[in-house]
Amino acid sequence: MTQVSLKALATVVLAVASIGSTLAQDSKIADELAKYREALADGNPADLFEVKGEGLWLEKRGPKNASLEQCDLGQGPGKLEGAYASLPKYFKDTNKVMDVESRLVHCMMTLQGFTLAEATKQWYSKPGKDSDIEALVTFIGAKSNGMKIKVPATHPEEAKMAKMGEYIFYRRSGPQDFSCSICHGQEGKRIRLQELGNLTTQEGAGFAMKTWPSYRVSQGTVWTMQRRLIDCMRQARWPEPNYLADSIIALETYLQKTATGTVMETPGIKR
Numbered sequence: 135m136t137q138v139s140l141k142a143l144a145t146v147v148l149a150v151a152s153i154g155s156t157l158a159q160d161s162k163i164a165d166e167l168a169k170y171r172e173a174l175a176d177g178n179p180a181d182l183f184e185v186k187g188e189g190l191w192l193e194k195r196g197p198k199n200a201s202l203e204q205c206d207l208g209q210g211p212g213k214l215e216g217a218y219a220s221l222p223k224y225f226k227d228t229n230k231v232m233d234v235e236s237r238l239v240h241c242m243m244t245l246q247g248f249t250l251a252e253a254t255k256q257w258y259s260k261p262g263k264d265s266d267i268e269a270l271v272t273f274i275g276a277k278s279n280g281m282k283i284k285v286p287a288t289h290p291e292e293a294k295m296a297k298m299g300e301y302i303f304y305r306r307s308g309p310q311d312f313s314c315s316i317c318h319g320q321e322g323k324r325i326r327l328q329e330l331g332n333l334t335t336q337e338g339a340g341f342a343m344k345t346w347p348s349y350r351v352s353q354g355t356v357w358t359m360q361r362r363l364i365d366c367m368r369q370a371r372w373p374e375p376n377y378l379a380d381s382i383i384a385l386e387t388y389l390q391k392t393a394t395g396t397v398m399e400t401p402g403i404k405r
């Protein structure tokens with residue numbers, strides 16, 4: 135952590151401590167958090183994941199001793215520019231709408247010969263155990279930095295997934311009768327210090343989606359969108375879906391479609 139970010143962090147900690155007693159300084163906190171994010175962005179630890187991801191992309195690995203260089207993420211084999219910003223997308227070869235993670239795992243299986251279990255075993259990192267997927271997705275995401283999110287979902291299969299995602303977003307279920315929209319369907323909603331954003335508008339969805347994958351300071355690692363959404367399902371007290379489940383890809387399709395036109399700023403950095 136740099137000098138500046140430590141200073142910013144100290145300011146935030148002080149600001150947070152002081153609301154404990156005074157309670158009335160909402161906008162000040164938001165300002166301080168914005169400053170904190172800005173300072174952190176100076177030296178985003180996600181940059182290290184990006185470098186590691188590039189190494190993994192080029193390295194010959196797996197039973198087939200092959201690199202991922204021929205992986206087709208929707209723009210043609212090996213073409214990474216703008217690929218992340220255009221996913222999820224329908225792929226003819228699998229006859230499925232796939233997001234960046236399901237497509238990456240598909241490439242690890244077909245090109246490198248890993249089994250599904252091997253490829254997804256460490257889909258997110260745990261203390262002392264890094265995740266190749268986190269690094270690879272950070273690398274792939276960064277190749278869309280500065281490009282517009284473009285998921286018009288015009289293919290019938292994509293349109294179906296977007297519709298399904300929208301349905302899941304508004305559907306109330308689980309022991310608390312929660313939906314995504316209860317937390318993310320209005321302006322100005324907040325849980326503790328976190329602004330939740332309105333994911334149903336282009337501006338709100340764009341503000342969120344452009345920054346993923348994102349380094350999460352509170353978690354000390356990069357989170358992919360799959361992890362973000364699976365964790366939000368947990369927050370909604372719903373049963374947790376499997377990694378790469380269609381329900382998650384459907385939500386991603388809906389959110390990326392809503393965010394379409396927003397310029398990517400990735401990798402992001404979050405609390």
Ligand code: HEC
Nearest residue numbers: 312313314317325328329331341342366367369370385405
């Ligand atoms: C109980 C409230 C709650 C529910 C229900 C919930 N979330 Fe979240 N969501 C959060 C919180 C808290 C965050 C983290 C915000 C932060 O870190 O600033 C978050 C973050 C997100 C983000 C990232 C936003 C950003 O700005 O980067 C997305 C996308 C998201 N949620 C989607 C969903 C979806 C889709 C569902 C339904 C499956 C859902 N959430 C259900 C509370 C919730």
